Amino acid sequence: MAATVDCLVELGWSGTTTTVVARRAGVSRGAQLHHYPTREELVLAAVAHLGAARFAEARERAAALPDGPGRTAAVLDMLAALHTGPLFRAMLELWVAARTDDALRAAVVPLEAEVGRETHRLTVELLGADESRPGVRAAVQQTLDLVRGLGVSGLLSDATGGREERRRRHLLADWARHLDTRLEA
Amino acid sequence: MAATVDCLVELGWSGTTTTVVARRAGVSRGAQLHHYPTREELVLAAVAHLGAARFAEARERAAALPDGPGRTAAVLDMLAALHTGPLFRAMLELWVAARTDDALRAAVVPLEAEVGRETHRLTVELLGADESRPGVRAAVQQTLDLVRGLGVSGLLSDATGGREERRRRHLLADWARHLDTRLEA
Structure with a gap:
């Protein structure tokens, strides 16, 4: 599962073949094909599996978030981290590939919806939003659409220096102040 | 140029080969290779060309935007249209492919920056933002990051019915009210 997501992150959808993943994971092609007969099944299972692990981890880390002032900003930092890390990039590879591949799309749409609902639930809970x-x-x-947009904006520019990260921090700090007002209004 | 972007939208980056584009455009491979020796050059030129045309068109349509109340909402609708249409999808194919392709990335980063600056300028101008x-x-x-995020959210779900479009309209109408307050504050 981890090798599959690593491949997606490093090589993109087109470079993520079952052969490459099997070699990287050190498993036999026979064993791999027994569990995941197609590339689509392998990649979907990997993204769903790592997505669930990432949510569980986020819920654990959430226990350490500060209460009171600063909490909203800390929650936004956490959401930004979820949308700029390897898993977001792996998912984006999958969403984009699914756009032009009907079979993949049929499987990806429910996964995207589930990830969206779970992210929404977590955000509402962490912000204590009514x-x-x-x-x-x-x-x-x-x-959530803002952090998704920021994740896409950082796709290429994050690697070219810290400027995009500073821009993101500044925008999110500003957003946190306005969000607090809107949640309390 | 149009055939190249059509291919990107319909077939994605991996399906957009110079052969497929030449056939669709009805030009000879020789003529095509003379002007654009590689797939990267062809696609970059097409996206830059259609991007410029789309901006010119947006500036023209902007003349018809209402003044006074309702203007901000109309500007946001226009931005949302720019971020959900075929050109946005073609660009996203390019950004995502460039993430894992160093040569392509070197060419795409300046183009993305230019598109970002131009979109920012247009938005400031249309909103009359100081x-x-x-x-x-x-x-x-x-x-702009919000509409980019909404564009990605609509990538798969726009085709599955009008629900995502209604969500987008609702969020943008709400954001227009907050944005007006912030621009005037």
Whole structure:
């Protein structure tokens, strides 16, 4: 599973063949094909598996988040980390490949929806957001689309220096202040 | 140029070979290779060309935007259209492919930066935003990262029905109200 996601991150969807993954993972092709007959099944299983592990880890780390002032900013930092790390990049490879591949798309759409719901739930919980109040649900969704956008913006520019990371931190610190007002309004 | 972007949108980066594009455009391989010796050069030229055309078109359409109340919402609709249409999808194919291809990346990074600057300029102009005032530049950048995130969110789900489009409209209408407050503050 880890070797598959590593391949996606390093080589992209087109470079992630079952042969390359089997070699990297040190497993026989027979054993691999027994569990995952196709590249699509292998990659989907790997992304779903590592996604679940990453959420579990995020929930554990969430226990260490500060209470009171600074909590919203800390939650946004955590969300930004989830959207700039290797797993986000692996998922983006999969979403983009699925756009032009009907069979892959049929499998990826429910996975994307599940990841979206789980991220939303985690965010609401960590922010202590009361979605029954007007505007709160929209504020949470905008936050998630913003960090997704920032993740895509960092795709190429993160590697070219710390400038994009500074821009992201600045925008999120500013967003945290406004979000606090919107959650309390 | 148009045939190249059509291929990217329909077939993705991996399906966009010079042979496929030449056949679709009805040009000889010789003529094509004379102008664009590699797939990278062809695709970059096409995306840059259509990007410039799309900006020119957006500036023209901007003349028809309403003044006064409703203008911000209309500008956001226009930005959302720029980030959900075929050109955005073609660009995303290119950004994602460039992530794992060093030669392509070297060419794509400046193009992405230019597109980013141009989009920022257009947005500031259309919103009449005064970036010398505190918080205004951050609000404009958040707007652009938000629409970029919404564009990625719509990548797979836009085709599965109007639900994602309704979500996008709702979030942007809500954001337009907050953005107005922040631009005037």
